Amino acid sequence: MEVGLVDWTGGFLTGERFGGGVDVSGTALGWKQTWLLEAVPEAAGPGAGPPRWWACLRGPGGRPLVAEAGGAVRTSPLPGEGTLFVVEAHASGAWSLCEAGEGEGGGGGGRFLESDGEDVFCVACPPSPRGLWLPRLAAPALACLFHPPRGRYARADPELCRVWVDADEPEGPQCGFLVRRARGGACVHLEACRRRFVSREGRLASQPSSKTALLLRLRPGGWAALSDQRGRPLFPQGPRGLLRPADPDDAVGEGGEEQEWFQVQRLPPRVALRSPAAARFLSVLQGGDVYAGSRNATPLGSFLLEADLDGETLRLRGPHQKYLAQRGSGAVRADGEARDPATLFRALWLCGTVFLRAADGRFLGTGPRGRVRATAAEPGPREEFWLRLADRPFVVLRGARGFVGSRGPPSPPSSPPKRGLLLPPLRGDLLEPDVVELLPCARGVYHLRSRGKGFWGLGAEGALFCGGRAALNFCLELRGPHRLALLAPNGLYVRGDHRGALCADAHDPHQCLWEF
Known part of the structure; x- marks a missing residue:
């Protein structure tokens, strides 16, 4: 989870990539003010107070935040030198960051991260208002919203101008939302497909306005809650999970406050593959056979692309949660599991064309009848594929x-x-x-x-x-x-x-x- 942290004066916590200096000189959320929060929730017992997490902060260049013994704060070029903080999320939406240690109650070392309006240090104990930080979501990328109590994803319905929390998987552009900061930075606009915006009235609006400006509260670990400017939370209601604010006389419902919280996840890229030799899109048939037989991209030809960190190796997960895999005699079927080595393919790119090489060095291609096989030792016209992003315009x-x-x-x-x-x-x-x-x-x-x-x-x-x-x-x-x-x-x-x-x-x- 990437966030910006705003102190009591409105300045952003800012880290320098060279030199390691840390201050609150930032006036906007730029790359020097973006912090990667690596958080693990703390086990909470009965009657526990506000939720807390153990977290490490990494700033520009991946440099971890370090609180020295004398109270000075800097970023370190050593990846493993970062200070572990206990992050407590308050009802106001602000966070406090306490150095983890053997403090009273086992919560932390007693030193809180705070600023004086210019410099940042870690000496305060007990915490003061200067040790409260307001988090801002940093990356306005396409995200999907998962609601754990229902086990479903949010889905925009532009025909009915509604948002339903009823999708089993984040498939298609309807499940992608773009988080855009409103003017002033305190609120956000949540843009859905077809340039529609989630409003406080529980409907999709055609233009951003004061009705679509929503308050966004964050918790470490990628958790977010939406509310209107009067503080009414937006949460799924009814059998289909209509996303709308609570009425003044209504309770949040079973599960209490946890009904308000969504897990913000990156929208996974889904792709469609077209064989120019067959002039057809790939699709998965009943039984797991893979053919190039569809004139248009269909849900049966939508593949979740999972790329490895090396940037060359990928997996393709089909519509039935099975991965494309190379089988005996060069057959390619959508019946693989995630840990199966036969599901790994190496992508070779050439001016808009991609060649997929299986684990044994053979290339995927289409036969005369459209059947997809991995038998070619060298790529040719039948091994060419055109890849298109299928879930985002x-x-x-x-x-x-x-x-x-x-x-x-x-x-x-x-x-x-x-x-x-x-x-x-x-x-x-x-x-x-x-x-x-x-x-x-x-x-x-x-x-x-x-x-x-x-x-x-x-x-x-x-x-x-x-x-x-x-x-x-x-x-x-x-x-x-x-x-x-x-x-x-x-x-x-x-x-x-x-x-x-x-x-x-x-x-x-x-x-x-x-x-x-």
Whole structure:
């Protein structure tokens, strides 16, 4: 879980990547103010107080937060040197962070993390109001909301303008929500599919407004609760789990306060594979056979892509929770389990085309009747596949220094750029991202368009800009968990330079991955 921490003066806890300094000089939630919270819940007995977690904080560059014996606070270049804190979530939504140790009651060492408005230190005991930190969710990526009491995921219904908590699996764009910070940062807008927004009235609205501005309370471990600005929590109600706020006279229901809490998870990428040789999409038939036989992408041809950290190896989980696996005589079936080595495939990317190599070195391909097998020693036309993201019409991209977007204002779509007017360059160091719309085309390529600003374009020396009228071909290569590389029309990969500008001049995709 990635968060920003706001102190009592409104400053963000800020870590320097070089030098290890820590202060509250940040005025906005940027990459220096983003902290990875690695938390484990503390066992609670009967009559326990507010929930607490054991946690370590990692700042820019993965540097852990360290509280020294004298009270000074810094970040360390050593990954295992971080201080363990006991994080307590209060009813107000604020957190307190106490150094873990042999303190009274076994809760902590007695020293709380606090600030004086400029510097950060760890000396206070007992805690003071200066030791309260308000968490802000850092990454506005596509997320899914899981409700543990019901065991279901939230799902937007744009036809009825409702949100139901009734999905068994987070499948399709209906289960993806984009968390966007409202002006001022205290509230968020929750954007669902088709550019609809969750409102405090229990309906989907067409535009963000004061009715869609929701308060977001966070707990360590990826837990979040939504409420309107009067403090009424939004939670699933009724047999289908309609998400709406509680009436003033209604109780939260069985389970008490826990009914309000959702677990925020990354929306796992689902893909569809098309064989250009067969001119069909892959799908799983009854019994687990895999064929390229569908003219259009269908739910039976939607595969959950699980990529390993190496960025080259992946697994594909079919619609019946079974993985594609290589079997005897080169047969490929959707009957594998997660730990089965036969479910591992190595992805080789080539200009929008992906080749999948099985564990024995043979490549997946389609036969004359569309049957998928892994028998080819060398890849050919029948081993080509075009991969398409099946569950999201847009992405939000983040690099090491911030989000991808442009600082230029949106331009009316009907007005072409004036002659001689410079179009806004794309950057990878912004505090707020552009929503990048994905327009799939033939041969596995995409047209990229920043919402409200126009298509991505390619200028001199590989510089990227947005606002162009002509659509160019980009290739998306999925290379790791929620990581992708962008191949530009000039055959080079998109990266962010030392000034933050985006340019397509890289040859190694592993050095220019973007989180989505």
